[in-house]
Amino acid sequence: GAGVSQTPSNKVxxxxxxxxxxxxxxxxxxxxxxxxxxxxxxxxxxxYFQGTxxxxxxxxxxxxFFAVRPEGSVSTLKIQRTERGDSAVxxxxxxxxxxxxxxxxxxxxxxxx
Amino acid sequence: xxSVTQLDSQVPVFEEAPVELRCNYSSSVSVYLFWYVxxxxxxxxxxxxxLSGSTLVKxxxxxxxxxxxxxxSFHLRKPSVHISDTxxxxxxxxxxxxxxxxxxxxxxxxxxxx
Numbered sequence: 001g002a003g004v005s006q007t008p009s010n011k012v013x014x015x016x017x018x019x020x021x022x023x024x025x026x027x028x029x030x031x032x033x034x035x036x037x038x039x040x041x042x043x044x045x046x047x048y049f050q051g052t053x054x055x056x057x058x059x060x061x062x063x064x065f066f067a068v069r070p071e072g073s074v075s076t077l078k079i080q081r082t083e084r085g086d087s088a089v090x091x092x093x094x095x096x097x098x099x100x101x102x103x104x105x106x107x108x109x110x111x112x113x
Numbered sequence: 114x115x116s117v118t119q120l121d122s123q124v125p126v127f128e129e130a131p132v133e134l135r136c137n138y139s140s141s142v143s144v145y146l147f148w149y150v151x152x153x154x155x156x157x158x159x160x161x162x163x164l165s166g167s168t169l170v171k172x173x174x175x176x177x178x179x180x181x182x183x184x185x186s187f188h189l190r191k192p193s194v195h196i197s198d199t200x201x202x203x204x205x206x207x208x209x210x211x212x213x214x215x216x217x218x219x220x221x222x223x224x225x226x227x
Binding site: 003004031041043048091095103105106107 | 117119149154155156157158159162203205211213214215216217218219220
């Protein structure tokens with residue numbers, strides 16, 4: 001079956017602009033996670049959704065970052081007033097339930113100029 | 114909070130040689146343990162996981178790992194590697210009973226040479 005998909009695969013933007021990154025989880029998966037992977041580092045947790053609600057947003061670095069999952073399926077990560085330090089690969093993962101194996105998408109590579 | 118240390122950033126080996134990728138973790142609560150692999154230009158793929166039970170865990174592609182609670186380690190091993198095993202390997206933990214968010218190490222780049 002289809003895996004986790006993320007769009008766009010690459011995004012180049014200018015400092016100060018607003019960006020949206022989309023994640024389509026595996027059909028039927030209720031848990032959805034966002035991670036950020038900077039160059040030479042392992043992925044770092046940003047936010048976790050169980051259904052439509054953000055159950056754990058402790059990893060969001062500041063209030064410029066926001067994520068939604070209005071219908072409990074597709075999720076959008078939104079970054080306002082982008083900074084050069086936001087440049088990274090943003091990964092999305094989903095699982096059938098909290099605690100089950102997380103399946104990762106290919107990521108969106110964000111470059112802020 | 115949890116943390117993961119992968120002791121080697123790069124490991125070069127020859128084809129058909131054995132390999133061990135080291136992982137140590139720190140946590141004040143019980144954890145689940147994972148190894149993920151990232152092939153070039155691909156997403157993260159689960160190799161194996163330890164949730165409970167036998168401390169020796171077998172995964173895909175001939176990899177295995179052993180959970181050692183006293184040494185807080187979860188080292189990954191393969192008795193004979195192939196060129197196709199060249200990839201980045203990440204060790205990760207999650208706290209039992211929490212949101213199950215994964216805390217990753219910085220990764221180990223395994224390069225298998227002919």
